Amino acid sequence: MRLALSTLGTPGVPLSGSVDLARRFGLDGLELRLHPDTGVHAGLDAAERAAVVRTLGDLAPFCLSGYVRICEPGDDGPVIEALRADLRLARDLGADFVRVFPGGDDLAAGTRRLAAVADEGARVLVETHDSLPTGAAVAALLDRAPRAGAIWDLLHPWRHGEEPAETLRRLGDRIVCVQIKDAVSASDTTPVPLGTGAVPLSAARRLLDGFDGWVSLEWERTWYPGIPPVEEILPGALAWAAG
Template structure:
């Protein structure tokens, strides 16, 4: 089982507490949100990077991904986006994370593809991947797949299927998986009240088609990381992530080899 939990679900609790929660609830990994508030970001010096890696590894955990915030299709000049992403990739290499999450933040495929190509050399040299999440302007599997096909860098790029966003934009899970199949590296699992009300709720109590998605992934033989992205940072009124992790672990046990 390759279950991770995102530090997005533990706002203000710090890395040591995140490690404790993950290790104590049957996780194998941590998805680290890159932000000054979390204490993990590209501004860390070499000693701080070594400390982060050591603490996670000593707990028997791995970093499943770094959740960065670069907008790969965002309007504006390429250089700031490319340099920020290169910095995140270097951080990933230092921490032992296999890849860095990026958001679309736009729908200009040519811009996004150009930037993915621009960082491909760095990513390849470091042995890391850039993972585009189904989110915002390219919320569907078909949207992200079109971007990755345009980029043509399969060795250094991949997709994150956030189970919420394609569905709430009208794309059924079967269509999402069909589009993402050549690129799928990573799944973010969560449940929500409805397509219109994305307030997080415990697994299996909302409207996200978790059973359907799970059956599809199992039939397809997906064996990558599954991360519980419990968005308590954005919804501070919801339950602590410790109460949600058992449901996520059960989902992974049922559907992911």
């Protein structure tokens, strides 16, 4: 497995700070959160995109974590165009994947929208999140959209009653990335250092022996400013990945 860091970890830290941190800890890449706070988003012009590429250097921006809600209610047009904008950015930055959220439970709409961009570059990954939090729920969409893949956020399926073995069974080789994190409990999702909370990280790690995709540490200090800096969490992520 290849270990990456999500750039949502520390609000206000520029991309260069995340790059320096990734290099210091010997990580393989970054999961780039698309937001003005991180300096990476679909509104960048050509010169700004080139500057992002220079800042990254040889560090892989393996996934652009966008906020398109692929199954949200409403017209398809705005959703497809927003996703196309993220896909164009992925092309310019050299990212292989673009993350979307479910954002609703209209699987028919999600299927149409994913089909509309199926041949437009980076592979779209649906995260186990919000309205489709489990492997079973995301698999029901991916069964209709075979080119799309999955991001398995270890927290959400488990806190909705789906054990890691079942998530893996449901999603199988469609899992491209696993987001690792720990939390106080299923009802209190405040992040805590890996291995000190209730998320079944050890069970998930045993299941992922031989996994050759990406693992991304998602440390949500943007939303929980009182938690420790990500520098204190990365050693635990490296140990977890090492098994």
